[in-house]
Structures are given as structure tokens and as C-alpha cells.
Amino acid sequence: MDYTTLLLQFVFFPGFLFTAVVGLVTSWIDRKVTARVQMRVGPPFLQPFYDIIKLMFKETIIPSGSPRLLFLSAPLLGLSGATLASFILWRILLNPGQSFMGDLIVLLYLLTLPAVAAILGSFASQNPLASLGGSREMKLIIAYELPFVLALLVPIIKAQSMRLGEILAFGSLLPSASGVLALIVSILCMQAKLTLVPFDLPEAETELTGGAFIEYSGPPLGLFKLTKAMMLFILPMFLVCVFWGGIHFAGGWNSMLLGFLKYIALIVIIVLIRNTAPRVRIDQAVTFFWGPVTGMSVIAILLAFWGW
């Protein structure tokens, strides 16, 4: 493939623009449902777009004494990692037969890039609250990485391949007990990866006043927000692909609708958890992920090993 097509696809479809638009729409759903749960009206449909666009034209405030280059490029690192992950995922979803750019482990690493970017950006802010936020983000990564990796090994064991195309071809894991357990584990990890309540420790608005992002403003803040919205689209889609058979575009409208419903189901779960749980402390989060969640993923692996 030549680089021009690759670049165009990366920028427009199914790369950046597509992911950004769908991500922002998803974030609208999240905000709307949250508002309804809290007996509010909620924002209009285009509100997330307004927010991002408005931030893009605002002034950037740089904290004095911070290394400017890192402070400004950190959000871009996260954004490009998320975009690349989404690009790879969708290219394979659209052409399941073709091998393309990356496999499951590549995606696992790319999906941590937004978190790494948030940590670097927060550390470059020279603010003690941001430092605490960044360190919590890091501790959260360590906490959920182990069960998340173990859960992702279940499809690798089942499909006997680490290529996404072959995992998609293997189909849904949900009829099996191990698949269900692994999906539950990864939904919990996804909540932490998205840093949503109850795992919103890095930002923790009431205690760290925005934590990792406290010093950010203008376009860099907009890019961080956009990355978060995109992750809200990419991560559930990733889980749908890996555990739940993905979306089949070749099978007509019915199968596409079915795939779409799977994605919506995961979004509903995310929003429900986020609106019903209180924020935990970092040590509670760590013991939760390293204790029961890892235990569950180990059981899932053992079950998968015995062919369940």
C-alpha cells in the first residue's frame, strides 16, 4: 500500500476524523444519560463538538518553569496513539481477511499511550496536584494491566493466534464461560483505562481539582478531552472485537445492527457503573484489581485452557 492512501485513511476514514466524530457522539450519549439519571435535561447533541472547537481557539497558558515542548506535545502523543489504535482496529474490522499493521499486543501497547501521555503532561505541569494525579494514573495502569493482559490471553488461547483478523474469524467467545469471565474482567479494566468513576483518581475533581490536567488550557486541553472521547469509542469497540465477535459488514444490515447493539450495550454498562459507584482510594483500586479481578481472570484462563 502506498503512503498517500495510508495517510488519507489515517486522517479521515477510518482514522482520526471518524474516530473523533463517533467518540464525541458517544461522549454526548454518556453526558445525556448521566444527566437524565441525575434528573437534569442534559446537553444538546452538538455540545461535545462545541466544547472541543471552542477550546481549540482559546489561549494556551503554560505554567512558568515547565519544559514547554513536552508540555505541549504530550497531548499529541496520546492522540496519535489512540488514532493509530482505532485505525488498525477499524481497518481490520472492514477487511478481516487482510493482515494490517498490528496485532493484539500492539493494540494493547498503543491503548496505554493516552495514559502515558497524560502522565508526562501532568509531570511537565510543575504542579504538585498534577504530580499526584499523574502518579495515580501510573499506579492505576500497574493495577489494571495484569488482569487486562490475562483477560486478553483468553481469546489468544481460544483462537490460537494473536492476529486480530484470526480472532475475529474465530467469532464470539461469549458462549463459553471463560469468555464471559474475561469480558467482565476487561469491562472493569476498561472503566479504569477510561479513568471514569469509580476509578477517576487521576483527575479526582473534588480532591485534586482536575489533577493531571489542572494546568492545561486551550488547544492542549481540547486535545486531551478529544482523546478521552475517542477512547470512549475505541475501548468498547476493541472489547466487542476481541471477545464478542466484532461487527460483520459483509453480512448485511442485520448483522451490522447487531454489532452496533453490542457496542451500545458496553456503553450502557460504562455509564451505569459511572453513575452508581463512588470514587475509590488508590490502595483500594490496587487491591481490587490485583485481588478479585486478577483472580477472576486466572479462573477465566484456566477454563479456557480446559476448553470451556
Place this chain on the structure above:
Amino acid sequence: MEFIHHPFIQPMLLPLAGGLLCFLIPRAWSRVCGWLAVLISAATCYLVWPLFLAAPQILDLAPAISLKIDKLSGFILLLTAIFAFLISLYSVGYIRQPEQQKPYFTYFLWTLAAAVGVLLANELILLLCFWGFLGLTLYLLIALNGPQASSAAKKTFIIIGASDSIFILGIAFFGLLTGSTRMDGPAVPLNHPHTYIALAAFIVAAFAKAGVMPFHSWVPDCGEKALLPVSAFLPASLDKFLGIYLLLRTAKDLFVLTTAVNLVLLLAGASTVLLAVMLALVQHDLKRLLSYHAVSQVGYMVLGIGTGLPIGMAGSLFHMLNNAVYKSALFLCAGAVESQTQTADMDKLGGLAKAMPLTFITCLVASLSIAGIPPLNGFVSKWMVYQGLIESGSTFYGSWIIWLAVAILGSALTLASFVKVLHAVFLTKAADTVRSKTIREVGWRQTLPMLVLSLACLLFGMFAYRLPLAGFIYPALRQEVVYPGIWWAGPAAFLMGLGIMMGFIFSLLAGKGKTRIAPTYIGGETLAGEVQVTGVDFYHTYQSLSLLKRFYRLAESKWFDVYDAASKIIFYFVELLRSLHTGRLPLYLIWVLCGLVLLLFLLLH
């Protein structure tokens, strides 16, 4: 004497002669030594280049002196020479005290000569001679840093020396079994208990050199106490090359490994990855922290070799190269920081990103690379090792799941550890000790090697397949490498780089460059200078978890230190023997009498 001109002998003789010259140069001229070492290591690179390109060949000079070059040793030979050049250049800027310069560069060049010897030897006894000589120069180099380094030097010498003695035992058994100590014979199958002893001895020697647990404990001590270029050259790069070289030779050419042996390797690799990184996480001294990572990273290489598959071995070799690149870069950064601030204690550092931008960029790139952030080089080699583990599948009774999970968790912990380094050293507000001085960037002799290495991190990641893998690693393995996974390193790096560029331009245009610099916001209050988050204690949360608390307590009581454990056992027996020496003559006479009775009994029996 015509063998002196042989291309095999020259790269050995040149550094040897250069070292001798440094040794003989009068004191007053000791400043010349540094540049002499740079020149000689550059010349060694030049001499080694044809050997790297040459077809595999053997040179028999005398019955016990046989030399050999093949693609594996050629590759490592070239790496050794290049790293010697970069680090000698750095050392010229770093080692300023005249009384250190002369011995430092002498031992440095002799180390290079001995390393070339190890790599060219085709005879185990010859290899052992060079190997032992390396242990000696390592001891001398560490001990150079004055009395504070003497205990670290002693510890290193004892661990390396003990492993060398075990190595001799292994060679004896090997010779006994095969009838020769040449390394180009057929691989020995493991069908006799003696073969297992020989194999175990070889593995111990390789592990001690490379710093695999439980023979790792000299590396952190050396890293903390020795002169910095010593740790950047020896434990971080050269000793890894040689240890992995010996391990790979053992696993591929000398013995036919069985599943059980592979499992032992996997276990050693995985525990090294995890335990060392857990220990690194809580260190306060920058150099000690880096050394624990130098230990942890070897774990990945051992894991790769343990799989026994071409993809795992290729990943292991590539990781060896990458580790040398980013770990030397990190050590050199630590040296730059230490030489400008006179401390490596992370509690006392901070805010150096603005004062030392080049050091910061190098450290950032190398940190992201060691943490395996795509598209940098560390990611590619780790990903290859992971594939080896997955591919090994049912061979090891499904244990690959444990090794893989440990390896990926280790990678996340590495990220955590380096995030802490970046925060504590470069990004947080400057500590008082740092603020009171005017700190400037180090000179070009130090920044140049650092920048070259960080550029290598980038290029080896982007052009992984074309540059290092096709150029060095596939030929060295002589096996076809099949990738079960997919990673288009070049296009992915291109897209990510371009994405960052476009985003940068876009946000500049959109914001019309409207920027303002303002003080940080901390709830509307101004904090005094002493209120500071250094970041060194970020991971206290883990230390206080009940399971890990016990681990850290064991580590504090040196439970994982084979040196300490062995010395306890030895001192126990020494105490027993000492209790016999009371200084009372009658008691000695009784012992003599007992001995005589025993002798008589044995002789007459």
C-alpha cells in the same frame, strides 16, 4: 611473527598495546590517555568491520589456540567496538582527575582487548582465560573510584570469580565428555548426568556475567559505587553482550537443550524481570535504580532464549542490542546529571529539564524506549520475545501464560519506574540543592554519545526490520524467523510522527500562537519552595500492600542476594573452624594425634 598481521589478531593486539601505552605514559601526560583510547577504539571499530562482513571461518594457530568468527560473534564484536568508542568519548569529558585518567583508560582498553578475545575464541580454555581477565579488569575499574567503591569491587570480584571457577569445572566436564574443548564440535545431547553439570556451570557463568538473578547482586552495587562510564560500559552493555553470547552459544551450539532446561531458563528469566523491577521501583539513588533495570532487562533476553524458538532468540538478541543502546544512554544521562549537580540522590534533584535540555531529551527517549512504547526499539524486541512465548504454546505445559503475563507486567512496572525518574530528576520543581547552583548542560563530548544513542533508539524502532534485524540478527541466528504477529514498524512510526506534527501545526494555527506563561495554580495559594512532590515515594502505596510488604522486607534483609547468603554460610563454617583454634597447645596435640590415628587407619586398612 607474521600472525600479528592477521585480521583476527589485530583487533585484539591493538587495544592491548594501546592499554600498555597508557600504562607507560608519564604521569604528566595522562590527559593524552583519553584521546588515545578514543582513537584506538575507533581503530578497533575499523578493524572489526571486515570481520563482521567476513564469511564464517576458523583459524588454528596452535593446538590449543583456535580462533573463529561467525555471524553471531561478528555482530557482537562490532557492537562491542562501537560501544567502546562511544563510551571512551564520553569518558574523555567525564574523567577529569589526572590520577584516575591513566589507570582508567588502561583498564578500559584492556577490557576491550579481552572482550574481543572472548568473542573470537574457538577454544573454551582460551575463552576462559579472556573471561577471567575481564573479571580482573572489572574489579580494577570499579576499585578506581576510591575507598567507597572497594566493597562493591570486592563483591563483584567474588561473585564473578566464583562463577568463573564454576565455569572451569564445567569446561573440565565438557572436555571429559567430548574429548576436546573446541567450540565448533557437534552439540552435546543431554544424556548423562555429567552433561547436566557442564551445562549448569556454563549457564551459571553466563548468568553471573549478564547479571541474571540470583547472581545479580554485584550489578546494583557496581552501578552505585563505580565511576559512571564503568557502569555504562560494563554491566549495562559489554557484560550483557558477553553473557548473552555465552548463553546463546551454550543453548545453540554447545548443547542440545531439553524442555526441562528451557523451563529453568524461562523461570530464571521471568523471576529476574519481575523481582528486579520491583526492587528498582523503590530505589532513591538514580544509579542504583538504573542498575536494577539493567538486571531486569536481561530477564527478557533469557526468556527469549528460553523459548528455544527462532523468533524468541531473534527477539532476545535484538533486545540485547536495544538494551545496550537505551541503558547506556540512561547511564550516560545519570552521569551528566551527577557531574553537574554532584549527586545522584533523587530526593535532592529536580527541575533539570530546562537547565539540561539535551540530557532530558535523551533520557525521555531512552525511558520511553525501555518501557516499550511503540514505535521505539524497546517495543519491537519485547514484542518479538512475547511472540516467542506465545508460539512456544503447549511445549512448556502451557506455562507461557505465566511468563507472558509476568513479562508484560514487568514492562508496565518499568514504565512506572522511569516515569518516576523523569519526574524526580527533570520535571518536578528544582530542589534547593539544585537551585542554589547554576547548572549548565554538559560538554559536547558527553552529549554527542547520548544523542547518538537516543537517535539509535528511534531508528532501530522505525526501521527495525531493515536495519538491525536484517543486517545483524537474522544472519547471526542462521535460522528463518517467522512472525506469528504483525507490526509494521515503519508505516506506524510514519503515521504517528506525522500525526504529532500535524496536530502541532494545527494547534499552533488554531490558537494563533496565543500563549501566556503563568504561575501554577494550587487552589489559589502560593506554596513555599520546600513544599514539593519529588516523586521518589510515588509507589509507597505498593510497599504498604500486605503481600508486597513482606517481599520488600525480605529484600531489605538481602534475602535475594546470593553473595550475602553465601557469605553467611561461609562465615558460619569459619566460625566453627575458628572455635577449634583456641591457642591451647594440648588441644592442638590432641588434634594432631587424632589425625595420625586416622592416617594410620586409612593406610593399614
